[in-house]
Amino acid sequence: MRKDRSFLILVLLTAASLALTAADRRGFRETKVARNEIERLASVLSWRGSATLRGAGNRASRYLEIFKEKEKKVELKKQIKELEAEIIGLREVENQYDRLTALSDFESNLNRHEGIRPVPARITGVEMSNWHRTITIDRGAGDGVRAGAPVVAGGAAEGKAAGGIVGRVFDAGGKSSIVLLLTDHDSSVGGMIQRTRVHGIVRGTLSGRCVIEDISNTADVRKGDVVLSSGMGGTFPKGLIIGKVSAAGKRRDGFFQKIEVTPFVDISKTEEVIVLGGRDDDD
Amino acid sequence: MTTIKWAILVLAAAILQRSALLEVDVFGLSGVKPDLFLILVVVFSLYHGKRKGEVFGFLAGLLQDSLSSGYLGVNALAKTVVGYLGGSWRKQFFWRNLPAQVLLIFVFSIISDTIYALLNASAVLAQPGGLKDAAGLILASGAFSSIVSPLVFYAALKFDGSDEKTCWTEKKI
Numbered sequence: 001m002r003k004d005r006s007f008l009i010l011v012l013l014t015a016a017s018l019a020l021t022a023a024d025r026r027g028f029r030e031t032k033v034a035r036n037e038i039e040r041l042a043s044v045l046s047w048r049g050s051a052t053l054r055g056a057g058n059r060a061s062r063y064l065e066i067f068k069e070k071e072k073k074v075e076l077k078k079q080i081k082e083l084e085a086e087i088i089g090l091r092e093v094e095n096q097y098d099r100l101t102a103l104s105d106f107e108s109n110l111n112r113h114e115g116i117r118p119v120p121a122r123i124t125g126v127e128m129s130n131w132h133r134t135i136t137i138d139r140g141a142g143d144g145v146r147a148g149a150p151v152v153a154g155g156a157a158e159g160k161a162a163g164g165i166v167g168r169v170f171d172a173g174g175k176s177s178i179v180l181l182l183t184d185h186d187s188s189v190g191g192m193i194q195r196t197r198v199h200g201i202v203r204g205t206l207s208g209r210c211v212i213e214d215i216s217n218t219a220d221v222r223k224g225d226v227v228l229s230s231g232m233g234g235t236f237p238k239g240l241i242i243g244k245v246s247a248a249g250k251r252r253d254g255f256f257q258k259i260e261v262t263p264f265v266d267i268s269k270t271e272e273v274i275v276l277g278g279r280d281d282d283d
Numbered sequence: 284m285t286t287i288k289w290a291i292l293v294l295a296a297a298i299l300q301r302s303a304l305l306e307v308d309v310f311g312l313s314g315v316k317p318d319l320f321l322i323l324v325v326v327f328s329l330y331h332g333k334r335k336g337e338v339f340g341f342l343a344g345l346l347q348d349s350l351s352s353g354y355l356g357v358n359a360l361a362k363t364v365v366g367y368l369g370g371s372w373r374k375q376f377f378w379r380n381l382p383a384q385v386l387l388i389f390v391f392s393i394i395s396d397t398i399y400a401l402l403n404a405s406a407v408l409a410q411p412g413g414l415k416d417a418a419g420l421i422l423a424s425g426a427f428s429s430i431v432s433p434l435v436f437y438a439a440l441k442f443d444g445s446d447e448k449t450c451w452t453e454k455k456i
Contacts, residue, residue, distance in 0.1 A: 006334040006367070013341045013363045020345075020356030021402065031355050038349040125301035127351060130315055130424045131399060134352040136301075170352055178352055183313070185410050206407065206416035208313035213411070268306065268314075 036173035039136065099272060102154035119144050119275040121151075124176065126267075133184035133208060134170060137273060141172040144277040150236045151179045153265045153273045164241045164264030165189060165229060166273050179273070182242065182263050183208045190232030191242050191261075193225045202227060202242050202261055210243060210261040217250045217257055227261050237276070288442055289327060293343055296323055297350060305431075309423050312416070317428040318392060320347050322435040324362050325369045325391050330443065333370025340366025353403070361398040365391050381433060388432040392425035 024031045121137035139145050147170065152163040167187060170180040180187050183204040191202040191212055200215040215221060225245040231238030247260040296319040299305065305316045320343050328336025344362030348355045369391065400407050400417050407413045 006332075006337065006370070009334060010337050010363065010367045013337055014360055017341070017344075017356040017360035017363060020348075020359065021354045022356075024355040035349050035355065038346070125350075126306070128297070128300045128320075128347055129351045129353060129358070129399075130318075130396075130420055131403065132352045133314065180352065184352075185406065185413075203411075206410055206413055206420055207311060208315075211411065 032171070036171070036176075039173055039178070040176050099154065105154070117144065117277045119277040121145075121177075121273050121275055123267075123271055123273060131206070133181040133187075133204060135166075135179050135181065135267065135273075137177050137179055137275070138175070139275060140175045140177050142174050145169055145172045145177050145275050146277060147172050148235060150240075150276045151273050152240060152276065153270050163274070164243070165236060166265050166267065166270070168235060169275060177275070179275075181267060182265075183210055183267075189236055189242060190230040191227045192230040193219075193221055193245070194228050195222075195225050196220050199230050199232065200259070210263055212245075212259045212261050213256060215257050215259060216255055219257065221245060221248045221257060221259055223248055285331075285443065288444075289323075289339070292323060292439060292442060293320070293346065296320055297346065301350065307427065309427070312419055312423050315420070315423045315427055317431045318395065318424060319428075319431075319435060320344070320358070320362065321365060321392055321395050321428060322388055322432050323439060324366050325388060326436055326439045326443075328366045328369030329373055329387075330440070331370070332373050333367050336366035336370035337363050338366070340364070340369075353399075357399055357402045360402070361395040364398060365395050368394070384436055385429045385432055389425045389429040392428045393421055396421040396424055 020031065119139050121139035121143075123135050124138050125136040127134040137145075137151075149169045149172075151166040151168060153166050154163055165182055167179045167181040167184070169177050171178045181204065182189065182202070185204050185206050187204040189202045190199070192199045193215075196219065198215055198219045198221065200212040202210055202212045204210055212227060223245055225248075227242040227245060229236040229238060229240040229242055241264040243261045243263040245259055246262040247258075249258050251258050300316065300319050305319075306314045307316070309315050324336070324340040324343055327339045331339070340362035341359050344359035345355070347358040347362070351358065369387075372387070400421065407417045410416065
């Protein structure tokens, strides 16, 4: 009897899970609202959690230092450590300054040339499962972020401030948003080879890498070629850097080449992004 | 008290899983991470039985779905099944040693990810080389989860304060 009941619970929970999946696929408003709220809470927790862990770690190591502090040598060592920490802190500030300057340069370029209103945002979390490639940012609909808006990150290419595509906003909550990365298998961006102006579609794959499709076997594509957004499809402005061709080869069984692209923006080393919220003329 | 402890563990797992700390590039796949939720569901169900295990799996999976960009309910279903199956092994003694625990996590990870892939079959098959990539992802995720599982087993059982005898605890039943 007991065994039957646990099997019955399994059946009920399975039915509930499938019902939720069906509701979510149909885009029910209630499921979306609930997810946004949980996501917002998790963003705060992640941020506070990591800050608490950092704080606790720092405090523990400070107490250890005090207990070991018996001789002058130890005191001097501590001073050296403090100075080192200060240097590391200053380097961090310097790095942050460089990153923000690059972002700011890129942001003003966008403002001047494209009439696009950029929204700077900080990355607060990454995707939990291996099946999707997304990040969470700390800006949402309340800050002017819209679903579908392109997301870029600043960087330096050939000594100039440049913007590389990170992805597009998948879901904009009130105060946070989920960004679908370029490498996600649901992502596709119109791209072109900078050198030869050949157009194709850059897609993500399940393996977390990017490929460029629909480029014929006769087209001239080489390893190292820069891939830019073509502006086709209307989501991404033309000329943003997507990445570089890391492998190119002709397929024997088709008309199109097999081309792999390494994204320009390394998301594991990125902390801030810019959401291209909307064009000024939209207002 | 147990509920609060496990809720804290799940929250800690969520924070860790949402950071990029655990990501590795392996077998030509980039950004693979272990499924800490799965390991917690397996440990919980092995210790608390299949009825509690499946409910815990459902709730943990639901939280995972809410924090992920996939459809709601997919992880909930996968983790419910894992909780039920894990709880079924509760009375068996073979899993109480380290190699068996690592193997169990690998098997359950494959079951969970296969359910996930089946429920997203249309998206998986639409990809160029989707089936091959999905198989690679399932195996890599299983391998990575089982590698980190002893640490999670140890932490979870110490935290749970379970009085059952395993390779991690010395107390008698």
